[in-house]
Amino acid sequence: MEESPKVSIIAAACRYHELPDTPYNLWMRDELADALELPHDGTRVEIIGGEMIVSPGPDYGHNAVIRGIQQRFFAAELTDPSFPWRCITTQDVKLSDIHDGYIPDLCVLSVENDKQARTAQLKKLPPRSLELVVEVTSPNNAFVDREPRRRHPAFTKWIGYARVGVPYYLLVDRDPREARTTLFTQPDPTSGEYRESVSWAFGEAVKLPEPFCLEIPTDEWEPWQRS
Incomplete structure (x- = not known):
């Protein structure tokens, strides 16, 4: 046995x-x-x-960042009924190819994939349903969201999302030493890397390119407080 x-x-x-x-x-x-x-x-x-x-469950500042991003997607949908994107929070995502399981802070899906997931009453989304994932760092585990660094060279979500081909990964890093948002694009499943990125400091508007064409203000985003 x-x-x-x-x-x-x-x-x-x-x-x-x-x-x-x-x-x-x-x-x-x-x-x-x-x-x-x-x-x-x-x-x-x-x-x-x-x-x-x-x-542990995130703090209020973390949740407020997610709320701010959601609001921009909701506003676009209300302004333009043909807006093709929908978002949902804390949805399980099964990365079956690498036997990982993530719970992104926010998932963005096409209208079609959103409808399919609702109709099938999926409990865990496959990565192919996703166009964009958002992660907001927390003090105790920020390294698992980031691109690997020399201090923490282990496998991270940045690698996992690239390996399963999620097209866009938006990382909001609330570390006071970083306080910036980075959009990673062009995933390479073979190497497990995103080939391109663009970033904005807190206070600068995040400009999501096509196919989203959204601008997200960050004036009210705050780094976490150092203990």
């Missing part, structure tokens, strides 16, 4: 659990959080590069 996998959790403190199945399979069945005995208080668990990443 094969032994249950014993895995570590990356969080504020590291502990060990024996799981009845692989983390990815448990995540796909919505059983991973319970298997890890996580509280039902907004705590999220994602699988990034095969590692389980546990994150």
